[in-house]
Amino acid sequence: MxxxxxxxxxxxxxxxxxxxxxxxxxxxxxxxxxxxxxxxxxxxxxxxxxxxxxxxxxxxxxxxxxxxxxxxxxxxxxxxxxxxxxxxxxxxxxxxxxxxxxxxxxxxxxxxxxxxxACRMAAGENVFPCVGMIVSGGHSNLYRCDAPTDFTLLGATIDDAAGEAFDKVASLLGLPYPGGPSIQKAAEQGDPKRYNFPRPLLRDDRLAFSFSGLKTAVRYQLIGPGKAQRTGPQNAEPANGETPMLSKQEVADVAASFQAAVIDCLAGKAEQAMRTTGFDTLCVGGGVAANKPFRERLEADATRGGWRLHVPPLSLxxxxxxxxxxxxxxxxxxxxxxxxxxxxxxxxx
Structure with a gap:
């Protein structure tokens, strides 16, 4: 064939x-x-x-x-x-x-x-049944996957997808598109605990995501009283009336804090889905699954929770x-x- x-x-x-x-x-x-x-x-x-x-x-x-x-x-x-x-x-x-x-x-x-x-392709073995998680620019969804083409939606974002949030926050920080790789690179030099951004719906019983409010929290952090503001490329000069541009370290700290909030939400709901279904296999796909700290968090959670984790190579x-x-x-x-x-x-x- x-x-x-x-x-x-x-x-x-x-x-x-x-x-x-x-x-x-x-x-x-x-x-x-x-x-x-x-x-x-x-x-x-x-x-x-x-x-x-x-x-x-x-x-x-x-x-x-x-x-x-x-x-x-x-x-x-x-x-x-x-x-x-x-x-x-x-x-x-x-x-x-x-x-x-x-x-x-x-x-x-x-x-x-x-x-x-794609997880099945990368694993070289059957991965079903499993909890399927798709995290991309357009989707943040959780599924009960009883078979390769037998999916039941467990929950999805009620507003913006995680990948879209990465793109918008990168734009606020003057970082290049696409936002996922740019945020990850900037965050490598940042303090993920510098800013206490919200974790929407993390403690909610629903298997749902929400990233619109998190984006807004980042924007308010940038334009709030006494805060620096990033409105363009890192080498641009602030326009008249604007507050000073963010320093490189401030950009890194905001990026790291935002990324940590997103990862907490995604990983937390994945763990919740594993408990809800009772399955022992989690398969994660989509562009955001290429994020290194996210992959590391999933691996740590899988080891602690005792379930199998499948995430495709970056190309898939x-x-x-x-x-x-x-x-x-x-x-x-x-x-x-x-x-x-x-x-x-x-x-x-």
Whole structure:
């Protein structure tokens, strides 16, 4: 079995060829990071236009690296939910067109389920049932995962996702986009106890997250009475009427304190989900799972709690098509999609 997997849910145009034995024959990811850097976040219209330009070259390169042609494939898989509407549409139209032209079956992928399946790919063994945690720029979700494609939502953010909070706080501090790596780097020289930022919903019985108030707390810390204010790049001069710019150490301390608050919330809810389900395996995916202190905290909690932890390598945390290998499970179950498959941008389950 050889499947072509296509990923275009947000701002990465990606394709991969995987086998029924979950061997990765090729993988290509075209990043849009530079396109969105000046805006401090993903601009949907720019993302969709970039996908249009890149989707066919990425597919061609993926097949070439695998040494295959379309006739060598057994199916085409594509993520159709959730994600940005325009971005999803480009990938889905490309996949449906290939299937219509070749007669290959079409497989629909849930992007969030695929993030958890990345743990299965990295582990090289079955990881189900498990608690699945997806932490990214658009999602902060917890799932009961009884099987690779059998997910029950346990809880999600009630406002902003953790990755979005990283981007916004990085912007407040004048740090580069994307915010996750920038915050982590700045925090390395900071004191995580310098500022006592809130841990929203951490003591709440609900398996839910909230990061909007935490972002606001950081902003108030920066613009409050007698506080320094960061409003632009670190080498910029403050405008008339503004308070002085933050020192490098103040930036580091705010970054470290904010990062510690986010990690406490994420790790605390993960532990709560483990107790609620009684499962002994936790699988964590999504771009924020690349954060080193977060990974270290999860490892420490897993050792203390006595459960197994699976977090993919960094290359499989951010969006990619290799995790689309979850399509192998649907192929074997005969779960194919019709050629009138539509996108479902807001589907969380």
């Amino acid at each position: 050889k499947l072509l997997c296509i990923e275009s849910t947000c701002d990465e145009t990606a394709a991969a060829v995987v086998t029924g034995e979950l061997e990765v024959l090729s993988s290509v990811v075209a990043s849009q990071e530079k396109l969105h850097e000046r805006f401090g976040g993903v601009v949907p219209e720019i993302a969709s236009r970039a996908h249009v330009e890149r989707i066919l070259p990425v597919i061609d390169q993926t097949l070439a690296r695998a040494g295959l042609g379309l006739a060598d494939l057994d199916a085409v898989a594509v993520a159709n939910t959730p994600g940005l509407s325009g971005s999803l549409l480009v990938g889905v139209v490309a996949a449906k067109t290939l299937c219509a032209a070749t007669g290959l079956p079409l497989i629909a992928i849930n992007h969030l389920q695929a993030h958890v399946y 945390c951010t969006d990619n098509a290799v995790m689309g290998a979850i399509a192998v499970e649907r192929y074997r179950a005969g779960k194919f999609a019709p050629l009138d498959l539509d996108i479902a941008p807001g589907l969380e389950r």
